[in-house]
Amino acid sequence: MKITSLHVYPIKGLRGISLPSTLLTPLGIPHDRTFMLFELKPDATLTKIQIDSHPRCARFWQEIIPSDSDSDQLAITFRDPDSPAPSEDTLTIPLTPALPDLSPITVSLHGSPAAAYRMPDAHATWFGARLGVPVVFVYLGDGRREVLGSTLRPPAAATPAPRGWLSSVTSYLGGSAEEEKPPAYLTFTDAGALLVTSEVSLHEINTTRLPADSPTGMFKFRPNVVVDGEGEEAWAEDFWGELEVGGTGDGRRNKVLLTGNCVRCMSLNVDYETGKMATGELGTVLKKLARDRRVDPGHRWSPVFGRYGFPVVGEGEGGGFVVGVGDEVMVTRRNEERTRWDWPGM
The missing domain is CATH 2.40.33.20 (PK beta-barrel domain-like)
Known part of the structure; x- marks a missing residue:
């Protein structure tokens, strides 16, 4: 094979x-699955965002943009299938964010918790506007499950x-x-x-x-x-x-x-x-x-x-x-x- x-x-x-x-x-x-999106519910609980529950995830493309330094970037492009004309916009974030710039947050996936980091609210708002739900965007950093x-x-x-x-x-x-x-x-x-x-x-x-x-x-x-x-x-x-x-x-x-x-x-x-x-x-x-x-x-x-x-x-x-x-x-x-x-x- x-x-x-x-x-x-x-x-x-x-x-x-x-x-x-x-x-x-x-x-x-x-870098595989080191970032994750959660839906913020009215009672402040977080539920995972995955493509089965949020099919619009399929409209986000990811691209790693190499850099000569250690600051490679991750570009996320959303292409809106519901727009009357072809429409897309892109968010660019560090592939490896600086942990001191982020606030800690504990999240759980399939009952296995991890100490992670909360990405800036502006990034979460960008995803939320395109997914149609309030979003918390997290980075695993040095955590693990x-x-x-x-x-x-x-x-x-x-x-x-x-x-x-x-x-x-x-x-x-x-x-x-x-x-x-x-x-x-x-x-x-x-x-x-x-x-x-x-x-x-x-x-x-x-x-x-x-x-x-x-x-x-x-x-x-x-x-x-x-x-x-x-x-x-x-x-x-x-x-x-x-x-x-x-x-x-x-x-x-x-x-x-x-x-x-x-x-x-x-x-x-x-x-x-x-x-x-x-x-x-x-x-x-x-x-x-x-x-x-x-x-x-x-x-x-x-x-x-x-x-x-x-x-x-x-x-x-x-x-x-x-x-x-x-x-x-x-x-x-x-x-x-x-x-x-x-x-x-x-």
Whole structure:
């Protein structure tokens, strides 16, 4: 197999950015889902803004603008499908905002809290005016979220522990396989540092479930790493446990451990051109997947497409390893049974 595309989503829920190559770190692709939008409710509570609940997210494009200094910029362009004439406007923000300039805020995603930072109100107002709801815009910064449950967590070797966890990791590595895994951490990604999908499985959807004139695109599944699936059958990834990606030239293996299935929601039915739920066949993708893809025994009401994973980054690797489109991918471990979802309450 080969990698056919790589994607990063600096602001969760908006359109992704394609990359020719990228560093993979214990937290995934740098800058992936490090910003997030929340709807501010009348009672002052915050609820996540994602494309399934706010389809107008599909009308925001993101672009990373490199700089000669350390101040790369993120440009977010909104294209209004409801305007009588083509209309778009752009907000530009630092890709890595200065934390002392921001106020701290604690937010929670899927029950896993994170200490984050509140972006300027002017930025939140810009998003709110285009989404039609009051918005709080946050940046994760040096914060992170813990992976909840146990089956979705990788072994300690895949995610170097933060300071203060050394003793627990040492205990884990010296203990039995039945002991509880140590903590693993995320940005605002849902349940894994990476999401890996296969073009073979997408082809199965488009050739057996949808009309030839209404194919769905891989972008709707919001992956980080897409492989062509050559030599594999559709849905073979359900059983992938470990991938080896590319070659380092010095004998080291670049590994990604796959720990859980990606269970799907109504986001698959969004029409990205209108920023609304799709009509016709493209509005039935989730239903057609649910027909026979509700295969995770821990989340039996939602269909599965893709696998969550964690890059394995060892000491002396500079915090990660580089992969690129066209790199070879090998399945180096297959599970005998599908993994079981156990994120509590999600």
